[in-house]
Amino acid sequence: MDNGEIILNHKGPLSYEEIGFxxxxxxxxxxxxxxxxxxxxKAYSAMVESLENIYKHxxxxxxxFEHVPLFTMERCDESFCISASNSILNHKIPALKxxxxxxxxxxxxxxxxxxxSTILSGNVSPKGGAGLGIINIAKVSENKIVYSFKQxxxxxxxxxxxxxxxxxxxx
Amino acid sequence: MEPLIIEPTEFTPNVLFDPNNSVFEISGFSRPENVxxxxxxxxxxxxxxxxxxxSINTDYKKSQLTINLKMTYFNxxxxxxxxxxxxxxxxxxxxxxxxxINWFYEEGDDEIQESGEEMSDMIGYPFNFISYKx
Numbered sequence: 376m377d378n379g380e381i382i383l384n385h386k387g388p389l390s391y392e393e394i395g396f397x398x399x400x401x402x403x404x405x406x407x408x409x410x411x412x413x414x415x416x417k418a419y420s421a422m423v424e425s426l427e428n429i430y431k432h433x434x435x436x437x438x439x440f441e442h443v444p445l446f447t448m449e450r451c452d453e454s455f456c457i458s459a460s461n462s463i464l465n466h467k468i469p470a471l472k473x474x475x476x477x478x479x480x481x482x483x484x485x486x487x488x489x490x491x492s493t494i495l496s497g498n499v500s501p502k503g504g505a506g507l508g509i510i511n512i513a514k515v516s517e518n519k520i521v522y523s524f525k526q527x528x529x530x531x532x533x534x535x536x537x538x539x540x541x542x543x544x545x546x
Numbered sequence: 547m548e549p550l551i552i553e554p555t556e557f558t559p560n561v562l563f564d565p566n567n568s569v570f571e572i573s574g575f576s577r578p579e580n581v582x583x584x585x586x587x588x589x590x591x592x593x594x595x596x597x598x599x600x601s602i603n604t605d606y607k608k609s610q611l612t613i614n615l616k617m618t619y620f621n622x623x624x625x626x627x628x629x630x631x632x633x634x635x636x637x638x639x640x641x642x643x644x645x646x647i648n649w650f651y652e653e654g655d656d657e658i659q660e661s662g663e664e665m666s667d668m669i670g671y672p673f674n675f676i677s678y679k680x
Contacts, residue, residue, distance in 0.1 A: 391579045395556060416619070416657035423577060423621050491668055494626055507622035515657070 379451030387443050388433055394426045401448060408450070414542045417515040418455050421538045422448065424508040425459040428536075433461055442533045453543040460535040468524055468532060474506075475522050475536075478513035486514050512538055547598055550591045558584055559617065565595055568609055570635070573616035573650075576624040585627035592634045600641055609643045611635065616650035617658060625661070632669050639671070649673040652680050 382404050385397055401422055405415045429444045436442065445460040463471070481489060490510045513520055521537040552561035559574040578584040599609060613635055620628060632647070639645040649662035659675065666673040 391557075412652060412654045413656045416655060419619060420621075420657065423619075427577075427621065427623075487664065491664065494629055495668060507625065511622045 379449045381447050382450045383448040385446040389430050389444055410542055418540045420515045421457055421512050421540055424512050425457055428508055429459055429461045436531060442527055455540045457538045462531045463534040465530055465532055474509050475520055478510055479519045486510060516540055547595060568611045571614040575618050576620035581623040589630055596637055611638055611645045613647045636669055647673045648676055650676050650678055653677045
């Protein structure tokens with residue numbers, strides 16, 4: 376991953392309106408950079424799912440300022456790199472890790488099949504997640520999702536996800 | 547039955563279900579904060595419409611329904627509900643009514659076009675794909 380310029384960042388808890396504000400700024404920036412509609416839509420999808428994931432799972436620990444939700448979007452020569460971090464309850468890690476490893480093991484058609492079987496069988500949770508966000512990120516990124524879990528204490532870890540959207544030859 | 551009209555907001559699409567003309571449209575942007583709260587009433591309306599229409603359906607009196615979907619973006623949680631809406635329309639088709647599904651996408655927007663192709667595949671019914679210039 377080449378080092379680039381951070382074009383968007385956010386630190387701290389997210390409200391729904393702030394997600395909209397960040398998305399609008401991203402759209403304006405990508406318009407300014409002359410990106411085509413498909414690149415913009417891919418970046419948009421990856422960003423929505425990453426930010427909504429933070430929004431739904433911001434298991435914030437009140438006095439911990441080191442592990443607050445964090446979002447950055449970086450522009451590199453051939454790609455945009457999205458990085459999103461939030462704290463997560465330790466007991467949720469195995470299921471999430473399994474999901475991430477599964478999408479990383481699949482190609483484009485495999486992801487389409489998984490999306491189809493998930494949407495046809497899964498129910499939407501009370502938080503609005505349909506278990507589809509991670510699959511959607513993998514579908515639009517066309518790259519493996521890089522992730523990490525850093526244990527903070529007995530109950531929480533800090534989860535980070537990195538997604539790359541290629542924009543080479545797509546202007 | 548009264549039409550279902552939901553004005554668009556920054557996070558939710560425009561919904562216009564007109565039972566008198568048998569035209570059903572959803573257009574715009576879908577990223578509702580409360581996705582269940584937004585889509586459940588639409589599905590409930592459709593179920594009621596379904597009961598009404600099918601109760602007057604006879605072998606000699608069938609309807610023709612037109613569904614226009616002109617989405618610019620929808621998140622993954624919304625896609626589940628859009629699929630449920632389409633499956634509800636498929637019930638009319640299974641009773642012998644004609645259903646046309648038009649899927650609009652901006653020229654060059656591969657994402658929305660592909661999403662439509664996947665939806666069509668998932669419900670096992672062909673869509674008419676119509677591109678437009680922004």
